[in-house]
Amino acid sequence: MKFIALILISLVVLINHANAKSESTAVPLPHGIIKQDGRAAPPLKLNNLDGELYNIEDSKGKWVFVHFWATWCGPCRKEIPTIQDIVSQFKGTNLDIAIINTAESEDTVFNFLGLLAPDINSLMDEDGLITEKWQPRGLPATYLVDPQGKIRYLALGGRPWNKAEYLAFLNQFK
Amino acid sequence: MKNIISILLVLVSSAYHFNCYAAKDKNLVYQDDEVYLRFIQLTPNQIGSFYEGREFSKDAVSLLMASCYVTIIIDNKSDDFLWIDIAKWKFIQNGKNIVQQDRKYWNKQWDKINLKQAHRSTFSWTLMPAERNLYPDEGVGGRIPIPMQSKPFTVVLNFPTGENKQGKMKTVKIDNVVCKQDDQS
Numbered sequence: 001m002k003f004i005a006l007i008l009i010s011l012v013v014l015i016n017h018a019n020a021k022s023e024s025t026a027v028p029l030p031h032g033i034i035k036q037d038g039r040a041a042p043p044l045k046l047n048n049l050d051g052e053l054y055n056i057e058d059s060k061g062k063w064v065f066v067h068f069w070a071t072w073c074g075p076c077r078k079e080i081p082t083i084q085d086i087v088s089q090f091k092g093t094n095l096d097i098a099i100i101n102t103a104e105s106e107d108t109v110f111n112f113l114g115l116l117a118p119d120i121n122s123l124m125d126e127d128g129l130i131t132e133k134w135q136p137r138g139l140p141a142t143y144l145v146d147p148q149g150k151i152r153y154l155a156l157g158g159r160p161w162n163k164a165e166y167l168a169f170l171n172q173f174k
Numbered sequence: 175m176k177n178i179i180s181i182l183l184v185l186v187s188s189a190y191h192f193n194c195y196a197a198k199d200k201n202l203v204y205q206d207d208e209v210y211l212r213f214i215q216l217t218p219n220q221i222g223s224f225y226e227g228r229e230f231s232k233d234a235v236s237l238l239m240a241s242c243y244v245t246i247i248i249d250n251k252s253d254d255f256l257w258i259d260i261a262k263w264k265f266i267q268n269g270k271n272i273v274q275q276d277r278k279y280w281n282k283q284w285d286k287i288n289l290k291q292a293h294r295s296t297f298s299w300t301l302m303p304a305e306r307n308l309y310p311d312e313g314v315g316g317r318i319p320i321p322m323q324s325k326p327f328t329v330v331l332n333f334p335t336g337e338n339k340q341g342k343m344k345t346v347k348i349d350n351v352v353c354k355q356d357d358q359s
Contacts, residue, residue, distance in 0.1 A: 103295040128295025139299055156312045
């Protein structure tokens with residue numbers, strides 16, 4: 001009986017710990033990161049520049065860094081190299097990174113990334129309709145979606161993701 | 175007394191100079207404790223090149239070049255929410271209101287020329303958001319299209335404040351804004 005009680009208590013502790021990890025964090029929020037109410041993330045199913053399909057549904061159980069951008073947007077140009085840095089750092093971890101170009105042609109995106117962030121393989125929202133469903137405040141826009149598919153954080157404008165305070169924030173999700 | 179008058183004269187002439195400068199300067203800047211504003215004036219050819227570079231059709235580029243774009247970068251420098259609500263922004267010339275060419279206006283133009291969805295989306299993202307809040311320290315930028323103007327005009331920007339717009343209205347008035355033209359020489 002004592003043994004069963006011990007197992008039950010351990011399970012409760014573990015579940016609480018897992019929930020706490022998925023919903024909040026002890027790491028202070030970096031400048032420009034806003035906590036969200038946990039609304040369901042809109043659909044996100046797009047091909048990348050190589051024609052490979054990504055569906056955010058396949059990332060259930062992981063955190064997802066969802067980033068919208070365009071080549072004509074000044075802050076996006078500044079931010080995209082910092083995102084390239086985190087793409088390599090978080091590869092194969094519990095934090096998936098989905099980078100979505102809004103309504104531009106493959107040639108435009110390919111040429112732009114070739115110059116500024118050649119390791120990024122952007123998803124292509126060719127008609128811009130997926131971006132509209134996410135209702136970003138503007139471009140660039142970044143969301144953090146939790147393992148249950150809920151939007152938990154929003155970044156205001158472009159952020160220097162490769163800086164220590166932002167890396168510490170992202171590290172808790174990997 | 176003479177000194178005070180001199181100082182006042184300098185202040186008045188500085189203010190006058192500021193207003194005159196606005197009509198000529200490419201990047202007019204306004205700043206106080208609550209808001210930073212930068213006006214970017216683009217000529218029709220610069221606007222045309224921007225959208226042509228995004229592969230917009232010739233018809234679309236022609237339509238775009240016929241309008242004037244008041245492009246503004248806004249940073250919320252206050253500790254409170256600042257609201258963008260462009261229906262509350264006024265463009266005035268000789269006491270008359272210049273009507274903004276809003277998203278509804280442009281959708282009608284795009285329907286006429288069957289502009290493809292990707293380009294409607296890009297155009298829309300280059301416009302100033304119609305209504306949204308700005309967190310402290312947050313910035314936003316975008317264009318407000320109006321019919322082309324040959325004379326300077328006044329822009330009155332009214333920003334509701336507070337989380338639910340319950341705060342006092344913040345108003346900035348900028349005189350002598352122009353639709354910059356291409357050099358004909």
